[in-house]
Amino acid sequence: MKAYNTHWMGLMLVVAAIVIGPQLTNNGFYLKIMFMIGVNYLAAAGLNVLVGHTGQKSLGHAGLFAVGAYTVAVLTARHGWNPWVAFLAAGVVAALFGALIALPALRVKGPALAMVTIGFGIVAEKVVAEWQDVFGGQAGIYGVVPPTWGSQSLDDRDWVWLVSALCIVTHLMLRSLLNGKYGRAFMAVNTAEVAAESVGVSVYRIKVIAFVISAVTCGFAGALIAQQNQFISSDFITFNMSIFFLLIVLFGGSSVYGPLLGAVVLTLLDNFLARWPHVQHFTYGALLLFALYAMPDGLSAWLRSIAVRIFPGLARHPALPSALSPWRLHANEALEANRPLLEAKGLYKAYGGVVPTNDVDLTLRTGHVHSLIGPNGAGKTTLLNILSGVVEPDRGTIRFNGTDVVGMSINGVARLGLARTFQNLRLFVDMTVLDNVKVGLHRHMEAGFWSCLFGSRLSARSEIQATEEALQILGFLGLADKAYERAGSLPYGVQRRVEIARALATHPRLLLLDEPAAGLNPHETRDLVDVIARIRDLGITVLLIEHHMDLVMRISDHVIVLDYGQKIAEGKPAEIQSNPRVIAAYLGTEDETDDANDVVTGATHG
Ligand SMILES: Nc1ncnc2c1ncn2[C@@H]1O[C@H](COP(=O)(O)OP(=O)(O)OP(=O)(O)O)[C@@H](O)[C@H]1O
Numbered sequence: 136m137k138a139y140n141t142h143w144m145g146l147m148l149v150v151a152a153i154v155i156g157p158q159l160t161n162n163g164f165y166l167k168i169m170f171m172i173g174v175n176y177l178a179a180a181g182l183n184v185l186v187g188h189t190g191q192k193s194l195g196h197a198g199l200f201a202v203g204a205y206t207v208a209v210l211t212a213r214h215g216w217n218p219w220v221a222f223l224a225a226g227v228v229a230a231l232f233g234a235l236i237a238l239p240a241l242r243v244k245g246p247a248l249a250m251v252t253i254g255f256g257i258v259a260e261k262v263v264a265e266w267q268d269v270f271g272g273q274a275g276i277y278g279v280v281p282p283t284w285g286s287q288s289l290d291d292r293d294w295v296w297l298v299s300a301l302c303i304v305t306h307l308m309l310r311s312l313l314n315g316k317y318g319r320a321f322m323a324v325n326t327a328e329v330a331a332e333s334v335g336v337s338v339y340r341i342k343v344i345a346f347v348i349s350a351v352t353c354g355f356a357g358a359l360i361a362q363q364n365q366f367i368s369s370d371f372i373t374f375n376m377s378i379f380f381l382l383i384v385l386f387g388g389s390s391v392y393g394p395l396l397g398a399v400v401l402t403l404l405d406n407f408l409a410r411w412p413h414v415q416h417f418t419y420g421a422l423l424l425f426a427l428y429a430m431p432d433g434l435s436a437w438l439r440s441i442a443v444r445i446f447p448g449l450a451r452h453p454a455l456p457s458a459l460s461p462w463r464l465h466a467n468e469a470l471e472a473n474r475p476l477l478e479a480k481g482l483y484k485a486y487g488g489v490v491p492t493n494d495v496d497l498t499l500r501t502g503h504v505h506s507l508i509g510p511n512g513a514g515k516t517t518l519l520n521i522l523s524g525v526v527e528p529d530r531g532t533i534r535f536n537g538t539d540v541v542g543m544s545i546n547g548v549a550r551l552g553l554a555r556t557f558q559n560l561r562l563f564v565d566m567t568v569l570d571n572v573k574v575g576l577h578r579h580m581e582a583g584f585w586s587c588l589f590g591s592r593l594s595a596r597s598e599i600q601a602t603e604e605a606l607q608i609l610g611f612l613g614l615a616d617k618a619y620e621r622a623g624s625l626p627y628g629v630q631r632r633v634e635i636a637r638a639l640a641t642h643p644r645l646l647l648l649d650e651p652a653a654g655l656n657p658h659e660t661r662d663l664v665d666v667i668a669r670i671r672d673l674g675i676t677v678l679l680i681e682h683h684m685d686l687v688m689r690i691s692d693h694v695i696v697l698d699y700g701q702k703i704a705e706g707k708p709a710e711i712q713s714n715p716r717v718i719a720a721y722l723g724t725e726d727e728t729d730d731a732n733d734v735v736t737g738a739t740h741g
Pocket residue numbers: 486489490491509510511512513514515516517518558
């Protein structure tokens with residue numbers, strides 16, 4: 136069964152349930168529960184983008200619910216705004232607050248971010264409770280104007296249909312967004328922020344987008360409650376509400392269907408247990424603990440694993456094209472060969488008393504393979520981090536292809552055409568190999584945010600083009616058959632190559648490889664020499680950090696040697712091999728020249 140078909144079949148079933156369900160009862164209580172399922176789904180659907188996909192834990196979304204609720208209340212009851220317009224305004228105002236609370240997310244992570252969002256929730260709760268002139272405190276605001284259909288007011292059933300329609304539109308938009316480049320970017324930020332930045336994804340922008348989406352849907356949820364009740368007071372806005380939204384997301388799972396499952400089950404459970412008020416919260420908590428223990432990835436993941444066992448076709452991935460065209464790096468205009476591409480002068484970086492980069496000058500020329508070598512702790516990785524914007528030097532300048540890059544963000548440097556891999560792999564381990572490479576293509580994809588949100592033709596077309604190019608890049612590196620495998624499940628040597636593929640997808644002019652042969656077997660190391668040569672033949676300049684001297688000596692046009700943070704030599708491989716200072720640096724003394732010679736020429740390595 137194709138995923139496309141199962142989605143539309145599922146959607147049809149949900150629409151049928153929404154159309155028929157409310158007609159089966161006139162009981163206001165049941166209709167209210169249906170309405171609340173919709174409201175909770177709305178709040179959780181956006182929060183799922185933030186928490187489930189982008190990995191930003193928030194415990195303050197009751198505050199954004201309050202923003203939506205009080206915006207419609209103040210605008211309709213106090214200022215006489217049209218209720219539909221006020222409803223839309225609730226989304227806009229909530230979006231602004233979402234952007235505001237995104238700011239701390241750029242500085243703090245994990246539990247610290249959760250504390251910041253709790254702070255926001257508490258401030259919102261206190262403001263609406265204490266600022267009585269504006270928000271009415273516990274007495275609240277009466278006379279919130281609900282939307283009408285022509286001149287007809289909405290009855291309980293109409294409210295269910297209205298919230299259901301909003302839920303379906305939200306689901307379709309978020310599904311379209313999460314299945315495309317933004318979905319991949321959210322997951323990339325969740326897994327490895329620096330790696331996401333290094334392929335040109337702005338972590339700042341992605342986090343702000345995720346916060347704003349979660350704020351808008353929570354704001355709409357709040358506005359619906361205020362308009363349906365025609366009343367809002369500070370009693371609605373509690374810390375428990377923030378926890379409840381988060382629980383829906385965790386219980387449902389991060390799949391696009393997770394919030395729906397979570398909202399249905401938890402809203403029903405909450406209301407069912409209300410018959411036994413004295414044990415309601417205890418039973419509710421115990422059941423949830425058990426459910427999260429039994430299904431750590433949420434109900435949706437659990438149901439999917441059962442569905443895959445029954446219909447194995449669900450897990451099948453698309454067939455790979457029988458023939459792939461060779462990958463061509465067509466995006467960059469050719470640069471004149473052998474001219475300085477990157478020039479660094481006087482780079483200096485100290486960590487307390489340790490100076491891993493001490494007044495280093497460096498010139499990398501177009502079309503060359505440069506190697507950076509030196510004993511352990513010589514400062515090679517620090518220098519590479521400085522060049523790629525991960526570490527800011529204390530002083531010194533770096534000019535890359537005519538632009539000064541010191542102080543620039545990592546993604547800013549990446550956008551200029553500088554790509555890198557990491558000594559300790561930083562793959563997006565839970566994504567497929569294909570998706571890892573497509574994250575590298577993120578900024579080359581034509582479709583923008585709105586195009587992806589509305590699932591436009593442009594977004595569909597740019598997805599197809601990206602898949603095609605990503606497969607070509609994988610073919611270039613002999614990885615096409617791994618395209619649909621989970622990156623984290625692959626052998627180490629293959630993962631190293633996937634990192635190179637992801638870096639190549641950014642269409643770099645300069646590729647920095649940090650110990651690409653580490654952990655490779657001799658056969659894989661020999662293949663790597665061929666890979667680097669083919670990358671150079673594409674017109675990409677390479678800077679390589681390596682301890683495998685035979686590899687360095689075979690592939691490099693130019694070798695730079697660091698020791699204790701200082702450049703002690705540079706030149707052609709043969710010159711470096713016979714340089715006494717280099718030999719001494721490797722063994723710490725100039726007397727043991729024979730042994731040192733072995734190390735530098737590669738006789739004792741790889
Ligand atoms: N963030 C940091 N804080 C403190 N010290 C650091 C930091 N980063 C690097 N160093 C120190 O700087 C020195 C150089 O480290 P670096 O990782 O750049 O060396 P390297 O040549 O890449 O080593 P290796 O070959 O072992 O990977 C080391 O002494 C290291 O402990």
